[in-house]
Amino acid sequence: MNATVHWLEADRRFEVQPGETVLAAALRQEVPLPHECQFGGCGSCRVQLLQGEVRYGEWPFALSEEEAAQGQAIACQALPQTAELVLSVRPPVVYAEPAERKVNVVAVDWLHPDIARVRLALQDGQALNFRPGQYVDLKLAEGRHRSFSLASRSGEAMLELHVRRIPGGLFTDGLLGHLQPGDELTLKVPLGSFQYRAEDDRPLVLVATGTGMAPLRSIVLSLLDDPNRPPVSLYWGMRQANELYLDEEIRRWVEVLDDFRYVPVLSRADTAWTGMRGHVQDAVLADHPDLSEQAIYLCGSPAMIAEARSRFAAAGASLAHLYTDSFVFQEH
Ligand SMILES: Cc1cc2nc3c(=O)[nH]c(=O)nc-3n(C[C@H](O)[C@H](O)[C@H](O)COP(=O)(O)OP(=O)(O)OC[C@H]3O[C@@H](n4cnc5c(N)ncnc54)[C@H](O)[C@@H]3O)c2cc1C
Numbered sequence: 001m002n003a004t005v006h007w008l009e010a011d012r013r014f015e016v017q018p019g020e021t022v023l024a025a026a027l028r029q030e031v032p033l034p035h036e037c038q039f040g041g042c043g044s045c046r047v048q049l050l051q052g053e054v055r056y057g058e059w060p061f062a063l064s065e066e067e068a069a070q071g072q073a074i075a076c077q078a079l080p081q082t083a084e085l086v087l088s089v090r091p092p093v094v095y096a097e098p099a100e101r102k103v104n105v106v107a108v109d110w111l112h113p114d115i116a117r118v119r120l121a122l123q124d125g126q127a128l129n130f131r132p133g134q135y136v137d138l139k140l141a142e143g144r145h146r147s148f149s150l151a152s153r154s155g156e157a158m159l160e161l162h163v164r165r166i167p168g169g170l171f172t173d174g175l176l177g178h179l180q181p182g183d184e185l186t187l188k189v190p191l192g193s194f195q196y197r198a199e200d201d202r203p204l205v206l207v208a209t210g211t212g213m214a215p216l217r218s219i220v221l222s223l224l225d226d227p228n229r230p231p232v233s234l235y236w237g238m239r240q241a242n243e244l245y246l247d248e249e250i251r252r253w254v255e256v257l258d259d260f261r262y263v264p265v266l267s268r269a270d271t272a273w274t275g276m277r278g279h280v281q282d283a284v285l286a287d288h289p290d291l292s293e294q295a296i297y298l299c300g301s302p303a304m305i306a307e308a309r310s311r312f313a314a315a316g317a318s319l320a321h322l323y324t325d326s327f328v329f330q331e332h
Pocket of ligand 1: 135146147148149150161162163164165166167168169170171172173174192211212214215326327328329
C-alpha cells in the first residue's frame with residue numbers, strides 16, 4: 001500500500017511506494033526536499049515528523065537514537081511505517097543561476113588609500129541569493145571582466161565588494177577611481193565553487209590576506225544568527241596596521257559572538273604594533289600545530305594559499321576540509 005506524505009511548509013503532498021524511501025519518492029515526483037549525500041551520512045535531508053512513523057533498513061549514520069525519539073528522521077533512508085506522514089522542514093533556498101544583473105553604484109569609499117569598499121544596488125531591487133564565499137564578474141568594455149568576491153550577506157539587494165588597487169590595473173587603478181553614485185554596471189552573479197560548507201561542522205579556521213577578507217566577511221555574516229555556529233578563528237594577514245580596513249567591525253564580532261577569535265598578523269608592522277608579526281600562515285601554525293580537526297578556508301594571495309596549503313597539510317589538515325579562494329588575476 002502506498003503511503004501519503006504531506007510536507008507542511010511547502011504544502012506539497014506525494015505518494016511513497018512500498019519499499020521506496022521518502023526522499024526517493026519526493027525526488028521522483030519533483031518535490032525539492034533538501035538533500036545531499038543520499039546515503040544517510042550527512043543529515044541534509046533531516047526532517048521533523050509531526051505525524052506517522054518510519055523505519056530504516058540500515059540505521060542512518062546521521063541520526064542518533066535520541067534524535068529519532070524526538071521525531072527526527074533522515075528522509076533518504078526512511079521507509080514509511082504508517083499510511084500517512086506529516087513532516088516539517090524548511091524549503092531549501094533556491095540559489096540564483098549565474099546571470100547578468102544590472103547594478104547602480106551606491107558609494108565607493110576608500111577605507112585605505114589602496115582599498116575601496118564598493119556598494120552596489122541591484123537595479124531590479126530583487127535580493128540576490130548566493131553562497132557566502134562566491135564572487136561576481138564585473139563586465140568591462142571589449143569583453144573584459146574583473147572578478148571580486150561578495151563581501152555582503154546573501155539574500156539582500158545591496159552588494160558590497162572590497163577592491164584593492166593594483167598599480168596600473170585597468171579597473172582598480174583606472175575606472176574605479178571615476179565611478180560616481182548612480183553609475184550603471186553589469187555583473188555576472190553569483191559565481192564560484194568556493195563557498196561556506198555548513199555541512200562541514202568542524203571548528204573553522206578562516207585565513208585571509210588583504211582583500212581576501214571580503215568572502216570571509218560574507219561567511220561570518222551568514223553565521224551571526226546561526227545557533228549551530230562552530231567556533232571560529234579568523235586570521236588576517238596584512239603588511240601594516242592602517243591596512244586593516246575592517247578591524248573595527250571584526251572587533252565588534254569578537255564582542256557579540258561566543259567562541260570567536262580574531263588574530264591580525266602584520267608582515268611589515270612598525271614598532272607601535274603589539275600584535276602578531278610575520279606571515280599569517282605562521283601565526284595559524286603557531287596556534288594550531290595540529291590542524292587535523294579543523295575546516296580551513298584560505299582566501300587571498302595565490303602565494304599565501306600555495307604555501308599555507310602544503311604546510312597545513314603537513315600539520316595534519318585534511319584536504320577534504322580545506323577550501324581555497326585564490327585571487328588570481330584575469331587574463332585580459
Ligand atoms: C575569484 C576571484 C575573486 C577575487 N576577489 C577579489 C576581491 O574581493 N578583492 C580584490 O581586491 N581582488 C579580488 N580578486 C583579484 C582581482 O580580480 C584583480 O586584482 C583584478 O582583476 C585586477 O584588475 P585590474 O583591471 O585593476 O588589473 P589588470 O589590468 O587586470 O592587471 C594589471 C596588472 O597587474 C597585475 N595584477 C592584476 N591583478 C593582480 C593581483 N590581484 N595581485 C597582483 N598583481 C595583479 C597583473 O600583472 C596585470 O598584468 C579576485 C580574483 C578572483 C579570480
